[in-house]
Amino acid sequence: MSALWLLLVVALVVAEIGWLVWRGRRRGPSEVQRRQWLDADLPWRAWLSAEQGPRHLAHTARLARRVHFHGCAGQTLDSRMINTVCGLAALLTLRAREPLPTLRAVLIYPGPFWVPMDHPDEAGLVTDEEVLHSGLSEENGRVLLSWDDVQQALIGAEHNVAVHEFAHQLDAMSGGEGAPVGAPAQAWADVMQRAWAAFEQAPSPVIDDYALEGPAEFFPVAVEAFFQRPSAMRAAHPELFALLTDYFALQPRPLFFEPSAHGA
Ligand SMILES: [Zn+2]
Structure with a gap:
């Protein structure tokens, strides 16, 4: 084989490897990899029926491909982080054909972040003061999250900033009045008003x-x-609990991190 042919073969092999790497990156993690990450990172996967497991996985992958993710304030992102955030969003959308169609972008900060206050304070004044947030949902389809707070929720923190902000997105799709898109409006309002009055x-x-x-x-x-x-x-608010169980089509079970799960 002449040197020229050898050079050509080497060039073709290099080009083929480059293309495979590019294609792999573009496609993102495999389905098997995504499912392993979800099973390891999201304890709520145990609430899914046999039919819902693959649906949750498909919605997660769809969100990961469709939504633009951006790391802020020096936060670097990897596929597993994006998979986790999309998996949390997909827990809220098992009934939907398209998961959170209005969600465009998710910005991830390392921890809580400062945001200028844009609504009037108790005196009716709008100041340029900044407020510390662990999450924020915007009407333009953008969600901002503190990665530290997202992670704390996975191991049992009382707050779950990701589901909170994605719930705002579901609500915004139906007008932002506190009844999410697709909810039975009257039944929803009745239960919410009773719960509100009790609180x-x-x-x-x-x-x-x-x-x-x-x-x-x-x-x-x-x-x-x-x-x-x-x-x-479930024990404190059975009516509200049943409403949410029905809306999300989930069958909640005790989680490993719940105080009651250990008899405390
Ligand atoms: Zn909120």
Whole structure:
């Protein structure tokens, strides 16, 4: 073989390897890899039926391909992080044909981040003061998350910032009044109003008082309790718990990190 032919063969092999690497990156992780990560990272996968498992995986992959992810304030991103965030969003959309169609971008910060306050304070003034957030959902389809807070939720923190902000996106799709898209409006309003009235009488043992900020916060805060303290929520708010169980089509079971799961 002449030197020229040898050079040509080597060039073709290099080009083929380069193309395979590019194609692999473009496609992202394999389905098997995604499922292994989800099973390892999201304890709520145990709530899924045999039919829902593959659907959850498909919605996760769809979101990972469709939504633009961006690391902020020096945060680097990898496929497993993106898979985790998309997997959390997909837990809320098992009934939907297309998971969160209005979600365009997710910005991930290493921890809580400062955001200029853009709504009036108690005196009715809008100041240029900045407020520390662990998550934020914007009407333009952008969600901002603190990665530290996302991770803490996976191991049992009381708050789950990712499901909170994605619940805001579901609510925004139906007008942002506290009843998410596809919910039976009247039944939803009745249950929410009863729960609201009860909270005003006595604080909830499981739902954060922040729920009383307004109807638009009530649903996302209740969703956090549903995912982080399902056993306590079932006991304290059976009607609200049943409403969310039905809406998400999930069958909650005690989680390894719940205080009640250990008899505490
Ligand atoms: Zn909120």
